[in-house]
Amino acid sequence: MKESRFLKITDLMRPVFEKLGVNYAVMRHVLAVKLLMDARRMPIVLASGRQKKKKDSNLFLKSLWVYALVGLFVVPFIFLSSDYLFKTSLIFAIILFMVMTAMIADFSSVLLDTRDQAILWTKPIDARTLHAAKTVHLCIYLILLTGALGLPAAIAGLMRFGLGFFLLFLLNLIFIDLISLSCTTFVYLLVLKFFDGERLKDIINYVQIFLSLAVAVGYQFVIRAFDVTATHITLTPAWWQLFVPPLWLASTIEWVIGGQRTAFLSLLALLGLLMPFILFSIYQRFSNAFEQAVIKLTVQAGKSRTQSGKLNHLLGKLLCRNLEERTFFRFSSLMMKQDRTFKLKVYPSLGMALVFPFIFLINNFHGSSWHQIGQGSGFFYAYFSLLVIPTALMMLRCSSTFKGAWIYGAAPIKQRHSIFSGALKATITQLYLPAYFLLSVVFLLLFRWTIIPDLIAILLTASIFTIICSHYCLGESFPFSEPFDAQPSTGNFTVLFLFLIAGLFAAAHAIVRAVLPGYSVFIYIACLLVAHVIVWKTGLRGKD
Amino acid sequence: MMIIETEHAPILSMEKLTMSYSGTPVLKGVNLEVESGQVIGYIGPNGAGKSTTVRILLGLQQGYGGTARLFGENIKTSGIAYKRRIGYVPETAEVYDMLTAREYLVFTGGCYGLDAVKAEKKGQQLMNQFGLANVFDTRLSSFSKGMRQKVLIIASLLHNPDLLFFDEPLSGLDANSVLVFKEILAKLAETGKTVFYSSHIMDVVEKISDRIVLLYDGQIAADGSFEELNAQNKEGSLEDLFNQLTGFHQHAQIAEDFVSLVEEV
Numbered sequence: 001m002k003e004s005r006f007l008k009i010t011d012l013m014r015p016v017f018e019k020l021g022v023n024y025a026v027m028r029h030v031l032a033v034k035l036l037m038d039a040r041r042m043p044i045v046l047a048s049g050r051q052k053k054k055k056d057s058n059l060f061l062k063s064l065w066v067y068a069l070v071g072l073f074v075v076p077f078i079f080l081s082s083d084y085l086f087k088t089s090l091i092f093a094i095i096l097f098m099v100m101t102a103m104i105a106d107f108s109s110v111l112l113d114t115r116d117q118a119i120l121w122t123k124p125i126d127a128r129t130l131h132a133a134k135t136v137h138l139c140i141y142l143i144l145l146t147g148a149l150g151l152p153a154a155i156a157g158l159m160r161f162g163l164g165f166f167l168l169f170l171l172n173l174i175f176i177d178l179i180s181l182s183c184t185t186f187v188y189l190l191v192l193k194f195f196d197g198e199r200l201k202d203i204i205n206y207v208q209i210f211l212s213l214a215v216a217v218g219y220q221f222v223i224r225a226f227d228v229t230a231t232h233i234t235l236t237p238a239w240w241q242l243f244v245p246p247l248w249l250a251s252t253i254e255w256v257i258g259g260q261r262t263a264f265l266s267l268l269a270l271l272g273l274l275m276p277f278i279l280f281s282i283y284q285r286f287s288n289a290f291e292q293a294v295i296k297l298t299v300q301a302g303k304s305r306t307q308s309g310k311l312n313h314l315l316g317k318l319l320c321r322n323l324e325e326r327t328f329f330r331f332s333s334l335m336m337k338q339d340r341t342f343k344l345k346v347y348p349s350l351g352m353a354l355v356f357p358f359i360f361l362i363n364n365f366h367g368s369s370w371h372q373i374g375q376g377s378g379f380f381y382a383y384f385s386l387l388v389i390p391t392a393l394m395m396l397r398c399s400s401t402f403k404g405a406w407i408y409g410a411a412p413i414k415q416r417h418s419i420f421s422g423a424l425k426a427t428i429t430q431l432y433l434p435a436y437f438l439l440s441v442v443f444l445l446l447f448r449w450t451i452i453p454d455l456i457a458i459l460l461t462a463s464i465f466t467i468i469c470s471h472y473c474l475g476e477s478f479p480f481s482e483p484f485d486a487q488p489s490t491g492n493f494t495v496l497f498l499f500l501i502a503g504l505f506a507a508a509h510a511i512v513r514a515v516l517p518g519y520s521v522f523i524y525i526a527c528l529l530v531a532h533v534i535v536w537k538t539g540l541r542g543k544d
Numbered sequence: 545m546m547i548i549e550t551e552h553a554p555i556l557s558m559e560k561l562t563m564s565y566s567g568t569p570v571l572k573g574v575n576l577e578v579e580s581g582q583v584i585g586y587i588g589p590n591g592a593g594k595s596t597t598v599r600i601l602l603g604l605q606q607g608y609g610g611t612a613r614l615f616g617e618n619i620k621t622s623g624i625a626y627k628r629r630i631g632y633v634p635e636t637a638e639v640y641d642m643l644t645a646r647e648y649l650v651f652t653g654g655c656y657g658l659d660a661v662k663a664e665k666k667g668q669q670l671m672n673q674f675g676l677a678n679v680f681d682t683r684l685s686s687f688s689k690g691m692r693q694k695v696l697i698i699a700s701l702l703h704n705p706d707l708l709f710f711d712e713p714l715s716g717l718d719a720n721s722v723l724v725f726k727e728i729l730a731k732l733a734e735t736g737k738t739v740f741y742s743s744h745i746m747d748v749v750e751k752i753s754d755r756i757v758l759l760y761d762g763q764i765a766a767d768g769s770f771e772e773l774n775a776q777n778k779e780g781s782l783e784d785l786f787n788q789l790t791g792f793h794q795h796a797q798i799a800e801d802f803v804s805l806v807e808e809v
Binding site: 029115117121 | 628647
């Protein structure tokens with residue numbers, strides 16, 4: 001077996017693991033296999049001949065480039081003319097936000113992996129060792145991720161403020177990993193403890209949405225903690241700041257290098273030094289309980305709730321032209337609703353799509369009344385709902401039961417594009433529409449009925465955008481025909497590129513409204529409508 | 545002939561084992577004692593609780609009632625060392641299939657504390673015996689069902705366990721391999737190993753089992769050698785016996801209805 005380089009590093013930490021009661025030899029063994037598997041992709045069941053042969057490569061490592069790019073955007077904060085506290089708070093907040101998002105969307109499936117159970121639990125491996133293997137596996141990725149995000153800023157800091165800053169910064173990056181790992185695990189542990197059976201599987205996904213919301217909202221607290229005036233940026237102490245991790249971490253840097261040593265700041269700095277260890281030791285304490293609880297997810301017990309499929313039935317009738325398309329529409333809707341891993345990867349972006357519009361709305365209209373907001377053009381933030389589409393489509397080709405894809409080959413399907421159009425329509429109705437309607441209702445209350453045409457334009461855009469995305473995200477693969485591997489749902493150039501395209505649509509809409517006020521929106525809608533018909537007619541023709 | 549001293553304490557025992565999933569009872573008090581050197585045919589209709597029992601014994605299932613002892617120790621309190629003496633072939637045939645056979649066998653061997661070189665050598669020899677020498681370095685994902693099953697069987701035996709749980713181990717094996725495997729089971733039992741064999745293929749169970757345990761509706765409905773069970777029930781084959789004990793008589797009617805439904809398009 002080709003051994004991963006990471007194992008050499010964990011070997012150095014062997015005494016630490018042994019002190020924690022972990023059977024190091026066994027842990028290393030499990031870890032070696034996990035890393036080996038990450039580096040391999042399973043061959044695709046169908047259409048494998050057409051695909052170029054892929055070499056052993058870790059997809060996660062490739063996505064690090066995207067994170068490094070984001071890391072570059074953070075660099076200017078280092079050169080802000082303020083104290084250490086403000087700039088590092090901002091940087092740590094951004095990094096923590098990215099890490100938590102990745103943790104929730106990409107690594108939850110590692111944390112809650114149940115495939116392991118049948119293979120590993122039947123062997124003489126104790127829960128603590130198993131959990132340690134999982135933790136180290138995740139930590140390797142988290143450290144690489146924070147490294148990619150933080151290193152550009154750290155190096156800029158090294159040149160500007162010297163070695164002390166650099167080392168403290170790196171230490172804090174590791175603290176960020178510890179904090180995000182233990183916090184996410186706690187939340188899951190609570191859910192695993194209190195719920196059972198099918199309920200549990202549903203709740204886990206809602207928790208993910210909730211977590212992504214919490215992270216996005218929590219991020220706001222960092223900025224609110226500071227009073228920004230033209231000349232000064234100062235921290236105005238308040239009790240709630242004791243619960244904002246980026247402030248703890250930034251305070252340690254300020255305390256050590258910056259020289260501000262007020263009582264409140266010292267308290268924050270102390271928290272920054274202690275909390276990562278406290279959280280992580282609690283995490284360690286509960287490792288056994290966590291692994292036991294994860295087994296609950298494997299139990300196929302109790303009746304699954306009967307789906308009220310009536311609405312779906314109706315939508316299928318309305319949206320699909322023939323039986324074939326309708327069949328795949330219903331099939332795809334069910335797969336999306338019931339594949340736990342799929343939901344684990346896609347639902348966090350749903351949370352983002354819902355919360356971003358409001359965050360921007362509130363940030364931009366700082367201090368103005370609801371009435372003033374209602375007069376503005378803040379409803380453009382509804383375009384953020386489009387974020388769901390590329391993320392969902394990136395995952396559409398994957399399924400935890402991808403081997404069932406033989407049906408596409410075995411069944412006498414007349415028009416293969418109806419597989420795709422059915423699946424795409426299902427994506428829109430199952431994932432996009434709920435977010436869109438929720439946003440629409442709130443925005444209609446805020447901005448009144450005058451924005452109805454604009455909302456219609458957004459809906460049409462979403463539909464066009466779906467076809468565009470499917471071109472880049474799905475390619476030739478059938479829906480649900482590939483395994484989920486270490487493929488990250490975030491941090492992907494394709495998704496970033498598609499976000500840009502969504503931005504162009506929003507810009508076009510805004511320009512039309514600004515240049516030709518009045519009825520121009522209706523002309524825009526008409527154009528979209530024509531484009532919509534053309535795109536759906538021709539966009540999927542290549543799939544036959 | 546070598547005589548193996550059998551321990552007097554049962555190698556496996558269950559006392560009043562109960563389990564329910566969200567309020568629905570699955571096991572309603574299972575009592576069973578097994579001594580070493582036996583092949584136990586563990587049978588029962590779908591959903592009778594067979595897998596649940598095995599899951600409990602392997603430590604995969606928490607929250608059961610009653611006691612389960614393996615090698616004389618209560619598995620709730622004994623820690624995990626007992627798993628070293630167990631081999632398991634799961635029904636779901638779950639493997640890490642992006643690994644090659646070599647890698648997978650070295651990995652499972654290692655999980656049981658086997659040295660990599662030794663596991664590899666033994667694995668290779670056993671693979672050769674099953675006629676799989678040429679695919680030792682092929683990924684399991686490209687294996688046929690039967691080949692994968694053979695790898696699982698080998699993986700469960702690498703560490704020379706004393707107690708084996710085979711859940712439908714023959715699925716996908718060709719007729720020749722089945723013949724070999726049945727012989728292997730008999731030999732394993734001869735050397736004092738205990739085999740817990742669950743299957744739905746009744747004629748195989750009938751032939752290989754020293755003792756048959758039938759689970760029905762969360763309870764043991766019959767327990768004894770095939771001859772003993774047969775004497776009580778005056779039925780021909782184990783299949784008939786199975787149908788009778790589980791109160792199933794309408795197979796002819798169901799088949800008839802089924803086919804007539806198929807013909808309606």
